[in-house]
Ligand SMILES: CC(=O)/C=C/C=C(C)/C=C/C1=C(C)CCCC1(C)C
């Protein structure tokens with residue numbers, strides 16, 4: 423039996439009984455505290471609510487956890503219980519205009535029983551919420567109830583193919599059976615651990631790179647409501663983990679592994695039906711390049727063809743290869759294709775220098791004096807055409823940092839220029855001197871009002887070296903070509919997420935939200951001013967949360 427200590431004052435004991443369906447887990451009363459606790463100024467994780475029946479919170483932090491797991495940095499340590507909700511004590515001031523819920527998804531549970539997963543991307547999804555209203559902050563987290571997660575808990579082993587993990591087979595016939603199921607998608611994971619988006623119709627969907635891993639959740643209770651079923655007949659098993667989602671559309675890419683290429687598809691709010699805008703055929707290589715994300719401009723979709731390509735053989739393997747389901751094909755070169763959103767026609771397809779990126783930041787059209795679009799600029803977090811970062815994201819590497827080695831591979835803001843005059847080549851340069859952000863660069867956000875338009879600011883994680891993982895929050899000024907960095911010694915911040923002030927006219931008028939994992943098992947939610955990049959508020963969590971990936975904002979209307 424284990425316990426959770428809160429602010430050193432209050433201890434709650436948790437049982438081994440995993441009762442997932444119990445609806446009434448402990449909540450602070452809506453605003454969190456009893457009077458006595460308020461006087462003491464404590465943030466309490468499990469204050470019995472006068473409105474709701476207190477129940478035992480199922481704990482993950484008992485014998486299912488590998489004990490060695492506890493000595494790691496909080497960022498790489500599995501979340502310690504299934505779910506929690508409570509009000510946090512805020513230091514500083516939360517702007518009164520900030521009304522809504524920030525949701526952040528990520529792989530937060532990296533073991534089943536005493537089996538530890540290999541890679542950051544393998545973990546079962548942990549959804550975190552920060553609800554801001556009246557200057558107060560209610561936080562919570564909860565495991566997403568994917569089929570993969572439920573089956574793993576029930577059978578005490580991995581049952582579906584994850585990013586790098588494959589179920590263990592009892593015999594050769596079991597392996598053959600699983601391969602057969604791979605083609606239908608039945609053996610692929612639905613562990614929606616990468617991101618979370620709010621669709622134009624209000625539904626909130628957690629995503630990963632398998633299409634079946636699109637799960638609808640309730641942004642308030644964090645309940646998993648069920649699978650988001652695409653009602654079209656487009657088929658395919660995978661998609662980009664980062665669709666472009668606005669009030670009016672959902673755009674994504676469906677890689678075609680059989681006939682190498684990509685379908686560019688669009689879904690209208692209120693529907694589950696994706697319609698094809700057009701198709702891009704790959705220019706080279708045995709398979710399409712990995713498309714974790716892609717950028718759009720006002721009129722065009724940019725389809726990246728990265729030399730880090732999906733690999734059919736690696737998909738079939740029981741043991742991971744150095745690049746997992748991918749292969750590096752420098753000889754196949756790199757390309758960017760530009761598709762007109764309205765017609766589906768390809769208006770440019772250029773060869774570009776080799777590149778490696780997970781995340782495009784934004785893109786926009788460049789016009790001449792007559793208003794003709796002459797080029798497209800597309801920015802991304804670019805890893806200097808080096809795939810080493812994928813290996814650095816192995817949990818063993820993340821957990822074995824000694825504090826001194828400077829082993830985070832260099833990255834930069836890669837800026838592509840794609841000419842639209844028929845020239846066969848595009849350019850790739852650094853948008854600013856990478857030392858401005860310590861040569862670390864990933865996990866970016868922008869003001870969504872500037873999506874697809876000329877923009878000046880981006881927020882991302884950079885590096886204060888020596889380090890092994892991005893450890894700063896950085897505001898990039900892409901016009902002045904400078905960066906301003908925030909850093910807390912030993913802490914690992916997650917993606918800085920920008921929320922604009924309603925009615926703002928300046929691009930950086932708003933706040934930046936991030937969740938910080940500290941090395942001693944603690945953590946806090948942080949608010950920076952989007953313009954000055956100074957801290958305006960922070961709120962300590964009752965216990966640190968693991969690293970997470972991408973978030974979204976659900977405004978309270
Ligand atoms: C967390 C993150 O950023 C990426 C997760 C990617 C996943 C889960 C990829 C899974 C896949 C399979 C299970 C088989 C098919 C290929 C691929 C999409 C890589």
Ligand SMILES: CC(/C=C/C=O)=C\C=C\C=O
Pocket residue numbers: 616780811833862863864865891892971
């Ligand atoms: C966390 C990460 C890269 C960090 C390195 O600099 C990439 C995440 C990719 C998936 O969302």
Ligand SMILES: [Fe+2]
Pocket residue numbers: 616663664714780781971972
């Ligand atoms: Fe991502």
